[in-house]
Amino acid sequence: xxxxxxxxxxxxxxxxxxxxxxxxxxxxxxxxxxxxxxxxxxxxxxxxxxxxxxxxxxxxxxxxxxxxxxxxxxxxxxxxxxxxxxxxxxxxxxxxxxxxxxxxxxxxxxxxxxxxxxxxxxxxxxxxxxxxxxxxxxxxxxxxxxxxxxxxxxxxxxxxxxxxxxxxxxxxxxxxxxxxxxxxxxxxxxxxxxxxxxxxxxxxxxxxxxxxxxxxxxxxxxxxxxxxxxxxxxxxxxxxxxxxxxxxxxxxxxxxxxxxxxxxxxxxxxxxxxxxxxxxxxxxxxxxxxxxxxxxxxxxxxxxxxxxxxxxxxxxxxxxx
Amino acid sequence: xxxxxxxxxxxxxxxxxxxxxxxxxxxxxxxxxxxxxxxxxxxxxxxxxxxxxxxxxxxxxxxxxxxxxxxxxxxxxxxxxxxxxxxxxxxxxxxxxxxxxxxxxxxxxxxxxxxxxxxxxxxxxxxxxxxxxxxxxxxxx
Numbered sequence: 001x002x003x004x005x006x007x008x009x010x011x012x013x014x015x016x017x018x019x020x021x022x023x024x025x026x027x028x029x030x031x032x033x034x035x036x037x038x039x040x041x042x043x044x045x046x047x048x049x050x051x052x053x054x055x056x057x058x059x060x061x062x063x064x065x066x067x068x069x070x071x072x073x074x075x076x077x078x079x080x081x082x083x084x085x086x087x088x089x090x091x092x093x094x095x096x097x098x099x100x101x102x103x104x105x106x107x108x109x110x111x112x113x114x115x116x117x118x119x120x121x122x123x124x125x126x127x128x129x130x131x132x133x134x135x136x137x138x139x140x141x142x143x144x145x146x147x148x149x150x151x152x153x154x155x156x157x158x159x160x161x162x163x164x165x166x167x168x169x170x171x172x173x174x175x176x177x178x179x180x181x182x183x184x185x186x187x188x189x190x191x192x193x194x195x196x197x198x199x200x201x202x203x204x205x206x207x208x209x210x211x212x213x214x215x216x217x218x219x220x221x222x223x224x225x226x227x228x229x230x231x232x233x234x235x236x237x238x239x240x241x242x243x244x245x246x247x248x249x250x251x252x253x254x255x256x257x258x259x260x261x262x263x264x265x266x267x268x269x270x271x272x273x274x275x276x277x278x279x280x281x282x283x284x285x286x287x288x289x290x291x292x293x294x295x296x297x298x299x300x301x302x303x304x305x306x307x308x309x310x311x312x313x314x315x316x317x318x319x320x321x
Numbered sequence: 322x323x324x325x326x327x328x329x330x331x332x333x334x335x336x337x338x339x340x341x342x343x344x345x346x347x348x349x350x351x352x353x354x355x356x357x358x359x360x361x362x363x364x365x366x367x368x369x370x371x372x373x374x375x376x377x378x379x380x381x382x383x384x385x386x387x388x389x390x391x392x393x394x395x396x397x398x399x400x401x402x403x404x405x406x407x408x409x410x411x412x413x414x415x416x417x418x419x420x421x422x423x424x425x426x427x428x429x430x431x432x433x434x435x436x437x438x439x440x441x442x443x444x445x446x447x448x449x450x451x452x453x454x455x456x457x458x459x460x461x462x
Contacts (some may be wrong), residue, residue: 104380132388136381174383 017129021059027052027098034091039220040213044088047204048095052315055099070173072201073101074311076190077180079206085180086142088206092140092178102176104136114147115160127163134175143277144179161193168199209252214241218256222288227264230289244298259296266292322429324362327402328419337386340403340421344382347405353377354385355406356392358399359425360458361451372396375406389421390416398424398459424450426457 022028031052034045034309052074058068073096077085090107097105117123121147131139141147141164151157168177175225179186183205190197197203209217222228237290267288269278324330335343339387345409347354355375359366372392376385385403401422428449434445450458 103383106380132376132384133378133380135379135384171383174381 002174015312016064018056018060020275021056025056025094025098025100027056030091030098033154035149037220038087038091039061039083039216040209043207044084044204046202047202048092051202052095052099059100066185072172072199073176074113074168074200075176075178075202075204076186076200077178077204078186080182080208080252080255082108082254083208084253085204085206086140089138089140092176095251096138096305102137107140108134108144109136111142111167112157115141115147115164116156116158120156122215123159124163128161131163131167132173134177135171137175139175139177141177143178143181145185146190147182148192150192153237153309161196165195166198188236199284211241211245213251213259214245214256217253218260221257221260225260225264226286227260228286229287230287233290233293236290240296241295243301247298247301259293259298261307262296263292266295281300296304322427323402324420324423324427326362326364326420328417328418334419334423335419340389341386341420343383343417344385344403344405347417348379348405350384350405350416352405353405354379354384355404356388356401357393357404358396358401360396360399361448362400362421363430363446363448363451369400369402372401374394391440393422396422399426427458 033048034048037044058071061068075092079085086109090121091108093102093105093107096102109132110130115123117126130256137282141311147161149157164177179200180187196222218237218241219229240259241256243249244259249255270289270292271284323330329335329343344354351374356372357369358372359369372395374389376388376417377386389401389403399422400420402418402420405417407414407416432447433445435445435449437443
């Protein structure tokens with residue numbers, strides 16, 4: 001106690017430079033990339049900034065000889081499909097590594113299959129094996145609500161949850177666990193496992209993207225794929241997004257990616273059909289025209305006022321209710 | 322008599338932090354680590370018992386260290402070693418092996434001489450501890 005007060009009194013003597021710590025951690029670069037490459041997601045980014053600030057201040061507190069308990073950084077990401085939960089989790093591993101919170105900064109993504117065994121006594125070693133692999137990094141459990149199946153009381157999922165709980169509590173400095181899933185199902189999952197919910201410090205909700213954000217995402221994707229939109233394709237794309245958003249099985253950024261992939265297919269067919277004519281230029285190869293987007297079934301469905309889902313948007317097995 | 326087998330065995334026992342950094346090096350090289358134990362430490366006994374299966378795809382030594390601790394708890398009076406296996410084509414063998422746990426008392430080995438034909442002498446080693454049945458060596462009941 002006495003020693004503690006002494007250290008607090010000494011503290012101002014040490015130069016505490018938050019700027020220097022921030023610069024040394026290279027976290028600025030990751031945060032900047034987060035801002036540039038992830039559109040929207042304001043609450044998520046805000047929370048990540050908070051965590052960064054806390055860890056940086058903790059570094060300073062350590063330098064000043066103050067007590068720093070390792071904060072609990074287990075997280076829960078909820079949101080609709082395609083809102084960027086996995087992408088953010090991957091970034092999170094990198095950020096936590098740069099801040100020195102996890103030692104290795106790798107991410108292990110698992111689902112129920114990887115944790116739950118098939119017969120009695122199979123689950124515990126399987127879960128422990130996964131946890132061992134995730135040590136020093138981030139364990140990302142996608143669609144975590146499948147771990148708990150209330151309709152089957154002999155389900156081994158409960159055992160996996162108990163082991164996870166134990167490890168999350170005892171080896172806080174060895175790994176960070178991130179749960180992810182759709183909002184309502186995760187709420188039900190935590191409702192039936194209250195111990196789990198209280199051990200997760202950060203419940204972060206991923207909002208759906210707005211029309212403008214989706215358009216920005218489409219532009220970012222096109223940039224990355226080295227494509228550009230033709231003269232009036234921009235307006236068509238906006239129209240497309242507007243229509244697609246109100247149809248079934250809309251999966252935010254994932255739907256946009258699928259739409260762009262199909263537009264690329266149509267562009268390729270269009271160019272192929274034109275062969276024998278003028279030689280193609282570099283611009284031709286890069287440009288997606290309005291017609292490439294207009295040919296989409298989304299427009300046909302919207303025109304006939306029946307919201308048939310786009311059959312080419314095949315939901316991932318088990319992801320859709 | 323202190324058993325000297327494997328790497329670092331002429332040094333004082335490694336601390337957990339030192340073991341951890343050795344294991345980190347192994348993982349960096351992409352070797353897979355396994356844990357073995359025995360109570361028959363004859364130099365020619367190359368096949369010790371495996372403690373769990375070899376650990377593949379690990380990134381951090383913390384997981385291995387916990388297994389080592391589990392093994393020490395289960396076999397407090399046995400020899401425990403850690404092996405690092407390099408699966409690179411053309412090597413496919415152990416790269417590093419060192420002892421991470423040993424019994425509190427090590428009675429050591431006796432040298433036996435056998436006189437053969439033409440007064441030729443043959444030597445062999447015999448572990449004092451191995452005279453008792455397996456599981457009762459090194460003061461275990």
